[in-house]
Amino acid sequence: MTSRNNSVMAGCVVIVVCVIAGSSRAGGFDNSGVGIKGISMGGALVGIADDASAVYYNPAGLAMKDQNSWDGEIYGYGIFTDFKYTANSIENSSDEIFIIPGLFVSRKQDDWAFGLGYYVPYGGGGTAYKNFQGTPYDFEYEVGIPALTPAIAYRLRPDLSIGAGASLYMGTMESKVFDPNVSTMVKSKYDDYLAGYGGNIGLMYKPTEKVSMGAQVKSEVPVKMDGTVTVAGNESDSEVDFTLPWYFAAGIGYKPITRLTLGLSFCHMLWGDMDKMTFTTAGREIERSTLYRDSSTVGLGIEYRIIKDIALRAGLKYLQGATKTEGLNPAANDVDLLAGSIGVGYSITKFMELNISGSYTYGSKEELNSQTFDQNPVVLLVGVRMTK
DSSP states (O other), X not given: OOHHHHHHHHHHHHHHHHHTTOOSSSXXXXXXXXXXXXXXXXTOOTTTOOSTTHHHHOGGGGGGSOTXXXXXXXXXXXXXXXXXXXXXXXXXXXXXXXXXXXXXXXXXXXXXXXXXXXXXXXXEEEEEETTGGGSSOOEEEEEEEEEEEEEEEEEEETTEEEEEEEEEEEEEEEEEEEETTTTEEEEEEEEEEEEEEEEEEEEEEOSSSSEEEEEEEEOOEEEEEEEEEEETXXXXXXXXXXXXXXXXXXXXXXEEETTXXXXXXXXXXXXXXXXXXXXXXTTEEEEEEOOBOOEEEEEXXXXXXXXXXXXXXXXXEEEOOOBOGGGOOTTTOOOOEEEEEEEEEEESSSSEEEEEEEEEEEEOOEEETTEEEEEOOEEEEEEEEEEO
């Protein structure tokens, strides 16, 4: 085996360790920060799904909207990361900023409804440690997997609807790490305009004007991205394959009075089924365990319309880390998280609402072999919702 091949193989091992870490949120690659109301209300929309972001939360909700109506939203939010990794009595901090966009639009026509969404359900963040562990080298990692999802829904009867969506996923993963085995930086970059595809199906049951219940299943998503690995100035073609897991979600909405909406949602994700990732670099295939486990999220949300033009929203969400303790690493710090959020919507015209919200996430500090992992990101969102 040539020295170049040795370098490439050593570099692949480093890349695998970084890439399997996941995103800037807990739960594998999961990023449940989607939609203006969803982010403000702790993601508790599975049983409510009363705006265009139902494309993501529960497409069946699209058919429960007002007759012959349009609904849409466009937003962007900044993730202000706060990762801390400590080993050998040296603490490294990462405080990168990532801007995540989102767009949803829907149309209700008779008993049918149609929707379209562009959002980032997986990834959407990363880490960058300067002078990692006291060395002159940086440690960088980033991943984002946006989705484009058309959806359709049908109202079977006044209190019951069904909906489904089909998602096309784009993807990008990048890392830059110093590898002591070859005494040089190892860089990787994977991207693809069509990295994978999947689907979702949902039900919405609304027995009374005050109560609504919903359920949704999201299919697994086979992902394949082409890219390159560069070691000691030598660039080799590479490919990564993995499968994002099934999601099972349920929720309930309750309106005790006209101005007040309460929501509760639960989602179980089969991250334990994503037990490996396969890398093929310079014609050589390497399989590596992800050390993932199944994980869950629970969200509580509230919306209160003070007056006709002003709505206050708040939420609380628990996100379970999908990485087993022995698999924790500094690229993601995939620990359990508790996120609190608050937001306000102000109707600037009859058809347009300006929204601002923020959230703070508390991470449970984890320890492994004298290493500590922690993260406490902040999210700030600005967006516009439209109805007609």
